[in-house]
Every structure is written in C-alpha cells, then in structure tokens.
Amino acid sequence: MKKLFLALILMATAVTAHAASTNMVVNGSFEATKQGNNSWTIYKDSSAASALPGWTSGKLGIEVRNNAVGKASDGYNFVELDTTGNSFMSQIINHTSSVGSYFLTFDYQNRSSTAFDTNGLSWQFGNVTGVAPSFKDYAWHTFNAKVVGLSGSTELKFSAAGTSDSYGSSIDNVSVKVVPIPGAVWMFGSGLVGLVAAQRRKSNSIVKAV
Ligand SMILES: [Ca+2]
Ligand SMILES: [Ca+2]
DSSP states (O other), rough: OOOHHHHHHHHHHHHHHHHHHHSSSSSTTTTTTOOOTTTEEEEEEGGGGGTTOOEEEEETOOEESSSSSSSSSSSSEEEBBBBBSSOEEEEEESSSTOOOOOEEEEEEEETSSGGGOOEEEEEEETEEEEOOOSSSSSSSEEEEEEOOOOOOOEEEEEEEOSSSSSSOOEEEEEEEOOOOOOOOHHHHHHHHHHHHHHHHHHHHHHHHHO
C-alpha cells in the first residue's frame, strides 16, 4: 500500500508540473513553417495558405526569417514585425482564468547593423501592456512578465514600434505558462491520501465481513 501511495503522489506531482510547464501559445517559436535556410517570407491572413499558423497578422503581415539577418534564439525561424512597415501579430490564448497567474516570456533582439531607433517592440496581454527595453546591442534578450486576472480567453499581441522603415527587431520563443500555485501538489496529494485511506478502510471492512 505504501508503494501505491508513493506512486500516486509522484504521478500527481508529474501531472501538476506538466500543466505548469505547458506552453499555451500556438507556434510560439515559429517553427511550424518550413522556411528555407537563409531566406525570408512575409505571411498574411489574406488566405489560409499564406497565413502563419497560430497567428493573426496586421495588414502588412509577419516576416519569418531563417538564418537571414541574424539567427533564431530557438530552433531555426524567428519573426520581424517591421515588414514593409510597422505591423503586428496577435493570438487568442484560450483557457486563461481570472484566478490564475501567467508568465509571458519572449526573446527580443535589435536587427543587426541598423540604428537602434529603427527597432522597437510593444506587447499586450489582456489589459496589461509593455514595451521591450531599448537594449543598446544586437544580442538576444529574454523578456519576462507575470500577468494576473485574465478572462477565459485572452489576446496576446506584439506590435512593431520605432521608425516604420522595413527594418525592425526580431522576436522568437514566445510562451505563456501557468504560474504554479503553491500547495496545489499538496492539496492534490492530500486528496490522494484520503482516497488511499478510504480504500484501506474498505479493505479492512471486507476482511472483517469475511
Ligand atoms: Ca524559433
Ligand atoms: Ca523600423
């Protein structure tokens, strides 16, 4: 019985940890598109065939690059939102909750060999907005934000900022994950303790009946 109890607790811990580590963003690393090495393409919502999976684009589309003017921070592809001018991309994140907390994370990089003021990025998740810091280098930086109090489905949106001139910053590795609730594993474990105890009482009563 002790082995069964330990196995159930380990299973509960694994299930909770998996829920907390699941990325709620579809195609957050932009790898769903087979973009040729050292190439780029602008994707728009005008038809399903030219849309970027998971994302809604602004009128000027979303530019996907593979090893072109920089390298991805995760996988092969990354995106730029100053395509032929400043554009945006958005996605509805489902199954968010007003009682939950969420970590938004993404990687941001100034476009190499361009003036810093031609780059820039703003983001919005629910009613929370932010601007990526103006890093004075051309390296990838990871940006984090903790967001609380969301409704059942929440829009995540990134918009190009800075000068609208077709040269913009790079984005990759976008994720939204549930912030683990302290004690959630304990509560789940406590429930299993009760379940195991009930099974033990039931077994004893059966033994006595026999
Ligand atoms: Ca990527
Ligand atoms: Ca620009």
